[in-house]
Amino acid sequence: MEFRTKVKIDKPDFEIEPFEDMLFVGSCFADNIGKRFVEEKFNAVVNPYGVMYNPASILHTVARSEAAPRVALMTLGTNHVYILNETGEIVDNCAKRPQRLFTERELTIDECVGYLSEAVELLTGRNADVKVIITVSPIRYAKYGYHGSQLSKATLLLAADLMVRKYPGRVTYFPAYEIVNDELRDYRFYASDMLHPSQQAVDYIWELFSEAYFSPAAKRFIEEWRPIKEALGHKPFRPDSDEYKEFMNKTMLKVKALSKKYPKFVP
Template sequence: MLFRTEIDIPKADFEIQPAEQMLFVGSCFADNLGRRFVENRFRATVNPFGVMYNPASILHTVEKCAGVHPRVAVFTLGTNHVYILKETGEIVDNCQKRPQRLFEERELSVEECAAYLQKAIDLLKQRGLKDETSEDEAFDTGLKVIITVSPIRYAKYGYHGSQLSKATLQLAADRLVKANPGVSSYFPAYEIMNDELRDYRFYKEDMLHPSDQAVEYIWEKFRETYFGKAAELFLEDWRPIREALGHKPFNPDSEEHQKFIARTEERKRWFEKKYGLVAG
C-alpha cells in the first residue's frame, strides 16, 4: 500500500564532479541548496549580488559575474513578477526600500522568461569558449545548466496568483531545456515539495517556506540525480573533517585538544592536496 506519490527523477546525463566550479543564482532556495555545496567544499558561488527572484534579475547577476566561470550553473526561479523603475523603464533587482510609487509591477510572459534565461546561458557559453583558448585547465567548456522552480509560494499574490506565476516559470523552464539539449536539465524541486512532501510538517512556521528537513530531503534527491561515485567519495572524504572542524571542546587549551587540532589540520591538508583545493 502506497501512502504518497513519489516524483520519478531520471538520472542526469552528466555528473557533478568533486570540487566542481558552480554558480547558484535565484531565489532564497538557491541559497539553501548552494549552501550545501559550499559547506561540502565545492567551489560554489552563491547569489553573489543577493537573492534574485525572477529570470531578468538572474540574467543581471550572470552579466555582473564576469570573473565567475562555472562548469555547472543552477538557476532557481522564484517568480515571473518584476518591478520596473518608472523613471528609466528598467527592471530592478532590488527596490532598496524606495517608495512603491516609483515602481510598476509587471508579470513576465513565458516567452520573456525563457528569453532572459537563454541570454544567461549564452553568456556563460561565450565565457567558456574564451577559456578554451587559455592555458588554465581548471575550467571546462562543457557547460551544464540546471533549472529548477523554487517550492516557496508567494502569499502576497494570492495562492491562485502564485500558482499562475509558478506555472509560467515551469513552462519557460521546459522551453529552455528543449532549446538546449545536452546543456540544460530540469530538477523538480517545486514538484517534490508539493507532491512528495505535501504535508505541513515539512514547512516552517509561516507555512510557506520548506523546513530544514524538507530542504535536506530535496538535497538528497539532487545528489541522487547529479552525483556519481566520484562526488560521493568526495563527500565521504570531507564529512569527518567537517565534523572535526565543527567540534566544540570542553577544554580548548588542553594538550589532548591541541593534538586533535593538529590531526584535523593534517587531514584537511591531505584532502585539499588530493582534490586540488587551495587551503584556506
Template sequence: MGVLSSFFTNFATMEFRTIVNIPHPEFEIQPCEKILFVGSCFADNIGKRFEEEKFRTTINPFGVMYNPVSILHTVMKKEGESFDTAVLTLGTNHVYIEKATGTVVDNCQKRPQNLFEERVLTVEQCTEALRGVVAALRKGNPNTKIILTVSPIRYAKYGYHESQLSKATLLLASHQLITEQQGRIYYFPAYEIVNDELRDYRFYKADMLHPNEQAVDYIWERFVEVSFSKEAKKFLESWRPIKEAFGHKPFNPESEEYKHFLQKTREKAEKLKLEYPDLEL
C-alpha cells in the same frame, strides 16, 4: 485468518506518498567544482549545502534574484568568469519596473513604491531572459553545466492562485528552454519534490511557506543521488568525518587534548587535499 492475513500483507505494501521520478542528467558533478548559484532564497539554502561540502561556490553575489530577468542581470555582471556548473532557481515571474527608465530593477533599495510598477513576465519573456543567461554563462565556459530549478516557496502576498500561475509560467519557460537545448540543460524538480513528496506542514518552517532544514536535506540527498559522479560521492564520504570533527564544540577549547585533536583533523584534511587539489581548506 486468511482474509486478515491478506489484508495486512496488502496494507504493508501500500505507498502513502508519491515519489517523484528524477531522471539522471547527461552530465555529472565532480568533487570541488566551481559552481554559481543564482536565484531565490532557495538557491541560498542549496548553495550553502554545496559550500559546506567544499565546492567552490558563488551564491547570489549581488543579492537574492527572484525573476529570470534579475537572474540575467547577475549572470551578465559575472560574464566572462568560468564556472563548471550553474544552478538557477526561478522564484517568480513578477518584476518591478522603474517608471522613470522603463527597466526591471533587481532591488528597489527602499525607494518609494510609487516610483515602480509591478508587472508579470510572459512565458516567452521568461524564456528569452533564460536564453540570455545561457549565452552569458557559456561565454565564460562553453561547457558549463546548467541546472534549472523552480523554487517551491509560495508567494502568499500574490494570493495562492496567483502564486501558482506564476510558478506555472516559470515551469513552462523552463520546459521551452530545455526543449530547445536538447539535453544541454537539466531540470531538477525541487518544486515537485516539495509539493508532491513532502506535502506535509512538518516539512515547513513556522511561516508555513518556506521548506525547513529537513526538507532541504532531503532535496540535497535526491540531488546527490542523481547528479553526482561516483568520485564526488566518494569525496563526500571522505570529507564527512573531517567536517564533523571541525564542527565539534569542545568543552574546553584551550585544553591540550582538544589542540591535539584539532591538529590531527587538520592533518587529515591536508591528506585529503593531496587527493583533491581543488579542495579549499
C-alpha cells in the same frame, strides 16, 4: 503499500565532479542549496549580487558577473517584476524606495524564456562546456494570494520546460518544486512561516540532487570530508584542555592527508 508519491528525477547526461566550478543564481532556495555546495568544498559562487527572484534579474546577475562555470544552477522564484517608472527598466531590488516609483507586472512565458536564453548564451560564450540546471523554487508567495502564486509558478514551470526543449544537452530541469509539493506533502517539512521548506526538507532535496547529479568521485569525497568537517565544527567545553589539543592535532593530520589526496581541496 506506498504512502507517498515519489517524484521521478531524470538522470542528466553529465555529472558534477568534486571541486566543480559552479554558479548559483536565483531565489533564496538557490541560496540554501548553494551554501551547501560551498560547505562541501565545491568552487561555488552563490548569488554574488544578492537574491534574484525573476528571470530578468537572473540574467542581470549573469551579465554583471564574470563567472564562467562548468555548471550553473538557476532557481526561478516568480515571474513578477518591478519596473522603475523613470527609466522603464526592470530593477533587481527596490532598495526600500516608495512603491509609487515602480510599476509591478508579470512576465509572460515567452519573456521568461527570452531572459533565460540570453543568460544561457552568455554562459555558453564564456565556457562552451557549461551545463545549466533550472529549478523552480517551492516557496509560495502569499502576497500574491495562493491562486496568484500558483499562476506565477505555472508560468515559470512552462518556461523551464521550454528551456529544456530549446537547449537539449545543455539545460536540464531538477524538480525541487515537485519534490516539496508532491513528495513532501506535509506541514512538518515547512519552516514556522508555513511557506519556506524546513531544513529537513532542504537536506532531503540535497540528497536527491546529489544522487542524480554527483559523480562517484564527488560522492566519495563528500563521505571522506564529512567526519573531518564535523570535527572542525566541534565546539569544545574546554578548548585549552590537552584532550582537545590532541583531538585537533589528529584532525589536522586528516586534513593534510585529504589535501594530499585531493590537490584542489582547500580546507
